Amino acid sequence: MPAVQDTVDQVKAIDVSEYKYGFVTEIEAERAPKGLSEDIVRFISSKKEEPAWLTEWRLEAYRRWITMESPDWSRVKHPPIDYQDLHYFSAPKGTAGPKSLDEVDPELLRTYEKLGIPLREQEILAGVEPTNRVAVDAVFDSVSVATTFKAELAKSGVVFCPISEAVHTHPELVKKYLGSVVPVTDNYFATLNSAVFSDGSFVYIPPGVRCPMELSTYFRINDTKTGQFERTLIIADKGSYVSYLEGCTAPMRDENQLHAAVVELVALEDAEIKYSTVQNWYPGDAEGKGGIYNFVTKRGDCREARAKISWTQVETGSAITWKYPSCILRGDDSRGEFYSIAISNGMQQVDSGTKMVHLGKNTTSRIISKGIAAGKSDNTYRGLVSAHRKATNARNFTNCDSLLIGEHCGAHTVPYIEAKTSTAVFEHEATTSKISEDQLFYCRQRGLSGEEATALIVNGFVRDVLQQLPMEFAVEAQKLIAISLEGSVG
Amino acid sequence: MLEVRNLHVEVEGQKILRGLDLKVHPGEVAAIMGPNGSGKSTLSYVIAGREDYEVTDGEVLLDGENVLEMDPEERAAKGLFLAFQYPVEIPGVATMTFLKASVNAQRKSRGEPELSTPDFMRHVKQGAERLEVNPDMLKRPLNVGFSGGEKKRMEILQMALLEPRYGLLDETDSGLDIDALRIVSNGVNALRAANRGFLVITHYQRLLDYIKPDVVHIMSKGRIIKSGDAALALELEKNGYRDYVADAAA
Ligand SMILES: Nc1ncnc2c1ncn2[C@@H]1O[C@H](COP(=O)(O)OP(=O)(O)OP(=O)(O)O)[C@@H](O)[C@H]1O
Ligand SMILES: [Mg+2]
Numbered sequence: 001m002p003a004v005q006d007t008v009d010q011v012k013a014i015d016v017s018e019y020k021y022g023f024v025t026e027i028e029a030e031r032a033p034k035g036l037s038e039d040i041v042r043f044i045s046s047k048k049e050e051p052a053w054l055t056e057w058r059l060e061a062y063r064r065w066i067t068m069e070s071p072d073w074s075r076v077k078h079p080p081i082d083y084q085d086l087h088y089f090s091a092p093k094g095t096a097g098p099k100s101l102d103e104v105d106p107e108l109l110r111t112y113e114k115l116g117i118p119l120r121e122q123e124i125l126a127g128v129e130p131t132n133r134v135a136v137d138a139v140f141d142s143v144s145v146a147t148t149f150k151a152e153l154a155k156s157g158v159v160f161c162p163i164s165e166a167v168h169t170h171p172e173l174v175k176k177y178l179g180s181v182v183p184v185t186d187n188y189f190a191t192l193n194s195a196v197f198s199d200g201s202f203v204y205i206p207p208g209v210r211c212p213m214e215l216s217t218y219f220r221i222n223d224t225k226t227g228q229f230e231r232t233l234i235i236a237d238k239g240s241y242v243s244y245l246e247g248c249t250a251p252m253r254d255e256n257q258l259h260a261a262v263v264e265l266v267a268l269e270d271a272e273i274k275y276s277t278v279q280n281w282y283p284g285d286a287e288g289k290g291g292i293y294n295f296v297t298k299r300g301d302c303r304e305a306r307a308k309i310s311w312t313q314v315e316t317g318s319a320i321t322w323k324y325p326s327c328i329l330r331g332d333d334s335r336g337e338f339y340s341i342a343i344s345n346g347m348q349q350v351d352s353g354t355k356m357v358h359l360g361k362n363t364t365s366r367i368i369s370k371g372i373a374a375g376k377s378d379n380t381y382r383g384l385v386s387a388h389r390k391a392t393n394a395r396n397f398t399n400c401d402s403l404l405i406g407e408h409c410g411a412h413t414v415p416y417i418e419a420k421t422s423t424a425v426f427e428h429e430a431t432t433s434k435i436s437e438d439q440l441f442y443c444r445q446r447g448l449s450g451e452e453a454t455a456l457i458v459n460g461f462v463r464d465v466l467q468q469l470p471m472e473f474a475v476e477a478q479k480l481i482a483i484s485l486e487g488s489v490g
Numbered sequence: 491m492l493e494v495r496n497l498h499v500e501v502e503g504q505k506i507l508r509g510l511d512l513k514v515h516p517g518e519v520a521a522i523m524g525p526n527g528s529g530k531s532t533l534s535y536v537i538a539g540r541e542d543y544e545v546t547d548g549e550v551l552l553d554g555e556n557v558l559e560m561d562p563e564e565r566a567a568k569g570l571f572l573a574f575q576y577p578v579e580i581p582g583v584a585t586m587t588f589l590k591a592s593v594n595a596q597r598k599s600r601g602e603p604e605l606s607t608p609d610f611m612r613h614v615k616q617g618a619e620r621l622e623v624n625p626d627m628l629k630r631p632l633n634v635g636f637s638g639g640e641k642k643r644m645e646i647l648q649m650a651l652l653e654p655r656y657g658l659l660d661e662t663d664s665g666l667d668i669d670a671l672r673i674v675s676n677g678v679n680a681l682r683a684a685n686r687g688f689l690v691i692t693h694y695q696r697l698l699d700y701i702k703p704d705v706v707h708i709m710s711k712g713r714i715i716k717s718g719d720a721a722l723a724l725e726l727e728k729n730g731y732r733d734y735v736a737d738a739a740a
Contacts, residue, residue: 441540442578444562445571446592446648447599456591460582460631 031226032089038062041195044089048164051171061184061194068188075380075412076320076349078293081258088196090226091140135160137201137217139230147201149213158242159204160215163231166202173204177235181264181301181328189260189295189322193229197262200230205240205271214470216245219261227258234264236271238304243274245473257282258293259318265300267307269331273300274310276469277325278477281317283484286375288347291319298325302334302363310337311354312468314477316484319348324382326355329363329391336365339468341477343458343484344377344409353382353414358394358424367398370462373409374485380412387424394424402432403461405454405485455482491515492537492570492656492687497548499529499536499712506532508712509548514656514687521690521698521723524709525731530691531575533709534658537689538572539565552655567599569655573645573662575691580632585644588632589614593651617650621677638665646677657681658689663697675700695727710735 032043041062045055070081135149137160153160159170167174184194201217219230236242246263259281265273275298284291294317300309311325321344327336338354356365365385373379379402387394402411413430435457443453458481459466466474492514499507506529514520524530536543537550539562549556557565580588593613594604605613618625621643633641642662649657659678663671678688678701690701698706698720706722707714708731716722716734726734 436578437541438578439580441538441562442574443580443588443592445538445566445574446588446652447563447566447596448592449561449563449595452591452595456583456588457580460580463582 030091031087034087035084036062036086036088036196040088044196044198047089047091048167050164050167053175054167057179057184058195058197061191062196064185065188065191065195068191070188075378076322076351078320078349081293083192086258087226088229089198135213135215137162137215139199139201139217139219139228153212153215156209156212157206158209158211159202161202163197163200163202163233166233170202170204173235174202174233177233177264177266178231179264181266181299182262182297187297190262190297193231193260193262193297196227197229197231200232200261200263201234202232203234203242203244205236205242207237208239209237210240211242214243214245216247218247227260229259230261232261232263233266234273234275235266236268236273236307238268239270240268241272241274243470244276245470246275246277247280247476257291258295260295261297263296263298263325265298265309267300267302267304267309267334269304270306271304272308272310275300275312275325276473277311277313277315278469278473278480279313279315279317279321280480280484282319283317283346283348284319286346288319291348292317293320294318294323295320296323298323299328300326300336301328302331302336302360303328304331304334305360306333307331308335308337310339310468312337312339312465313341313352314465314469314473314480315340315342315350315352316480318350321348321350321352323352324354326357327365328357328359329365329394330359331363332360333362334360335363337468338365338367338369339465340369340381341372341462341465341481342369342379342381343372343374343481344379345374345484346377347375348377350378351380351382353380353384355384356386356396358385358387358391358396360391362393363391364395365397367396367400368464369398369400370465371400371402371411372405372458372461372481372485373402373411374405376408378410378412380414382414382416384416384418385426386416386418387421387426389420392421392423394419394421394426396424396426398426398428398430400428400430401461402430403458404432404434405458451482451485454485458485491551491553492689493549493551494533494537495549495551497533497536497550498546499532500544500546501532501542506543506712507536510709510713512689512707512714514689516655516687517682517684518704519682519688519690519701521692521703521706522709522714523692523706523723523726525735528709529712530709531660532712534572534660534689534691537565537658538562538570563595563599566652566654567596571649571652571654571657573642573649573657573659575660575664577633577636577641577645579634581634582631584629585632586614586628589628589648589651592648596652613651614647617647620650620680621647622673623647639667639670642666643670643674643677646674650677650681653681655685656687656689658691660691661693662690663692663694671696672700695723698723708734 032040041058045058137147147161182190205211267273281292302309309327315321329336336356342350342352344350369381371379371381381400385396400413404411411432417426440453494512497507497510522530550558590610623643703720706718708716
């Protein structure tokens, strides 16, 4: 694939090793006062004109949350977060309701243009369909500012809109599925999210429909001292298919910003959801100042027979990543997949992995994890594979590879395996390697610079996972990999 | 001209090259023979710029310019190519991708335009045919699972694509079967040109039957102890190193 060459070119094209999404958009924001209380929860709910059941749902979560404690079982370390020193709602002024593209503030459109996110729907010229069309939902701080291709998607019955809008337009679906995969009480950050979630995307694919284009949400944290708590809910009804992409960036700020998202996927009989993430939140500077704390709960439920959910993630950003996209394999013959590239450089800390919970018969899962640690970073894979007593013939294949660049980073693999049925077959492979001096010298002897050589070798290392990404994202991901490893070669 | 002057090199405090002098003129093939451990690979690595070798004295000049301060990639772009004694595996990186990345990296640093994909493909295909490299191998990750002989052929294919000023071949013949030896040698001979020189490190005359050397140097304990024409290699083949090494020690 010539894409590796592209990476090499792109590395060359970048003049300084800087986070290139680090700019701030100067836009007036409407914010909730700092701090968290029942009043703030009510404020958020009323801003969105939510029905009473949802306000109550949030308040219950809040009451639960104040009794809980921040988890301490992962390897990540950070000073305690002052939850009263954050804004829980921030919206660019004048975005009270979802808008048509023409009404969106041009400053916001420019922001997304700068980020390389197409918010203008490509025109269909003389009947020629542009090939790689992607529908985008753009979430800026706490609100969705634009969603493209809604009308066209509606033709095939696909619902793609901000979740704040779905609450009004599809209340029965939201009520039925919200919190059905990640219960309100699931964990500290998920409970917090349930109380204060601001916006995020909602997707519903009707029975038998293959979604006609890639759907994507682009999250951006802009405002200062603001947490982002988005909530995404995707439902693939019987026999349907959807591929969904998620991208994230944030400005460079020297404070730590909190991002605690919840993503719930529901796949019904014979349905398939492919969920890809390219996470590039600001990682902080070389000394570890600033950067996003990314505490995310992502879970998919293969609720019925032969459902399939596949998570692919490329994690390059954030000061701290705490994230375990998981699959509940409830339906018989259902399948879960997790493909991950997690890169840490500088002072970044990554504790990520997956859970594959086999409940149904003949369920299968596959985990391919590639961790790359450079600089002084710490990179942990944490994975659980379990088979319930009734999950006869459950199968899992896990492959965890770690690559270390330099002498001051760390990679750890923490697998948990529980099989309550003797018919389960779980395979686990793990390797840890370094980019060797021999490899670097060999490449440099052929004319590649140290950084080009590293990018090439790393791209080779992650190739199995990159192949899982939709084409447009694979190129983006390769760029990101190269950028995030800059300065890692002495 | 590629010239090595009074080169002294240490690894981990151990002296390996001890005042080595050597010249390779454009258009010339110089062969180096010498017992195991005499420092032949070390010499080729130091010329190519590998780290971990401490040059305590001497120079390596490429057309009068000392290359010892240059990065390996800069030396490569200036036309130094090393065919490794043990080519390195690069998992997950398709051979074709690697070839294209290296050709274009060198072209760029010389300020030349990149080759277009069709031009490049044509180039590779021609080279692969001449060296009887199965085109399917180009899709496989570089050197991963290649047999010893396949790796060596791939080194020469890379040299053909990169068209260096000076090719350093470190035991390119080891691991080659009889047919491959002929094919690879023909590949090297096809690259012989008035403005290109080769430094061929080998243990055996059989390679020099194909690639006729203009000069033969015998190396021992980090020094060239005797130089001669092609006949010197034949003599060595008959008598072994004993006489020369003993002479040098005396
Ligand atoms: N990295 C190293 N650390 C320690 N010793 C080294 C290192 N590299 C080379 N040497 C030593 O330097 C000497 C010369 O090695 P070199 O590989 O250059 O020999 P050679 O002439 O190429 O031998 P051969 O014919 O077996 O390939 C040997 O004694 C070797 O053990
Ligand atoms: Mg050797």
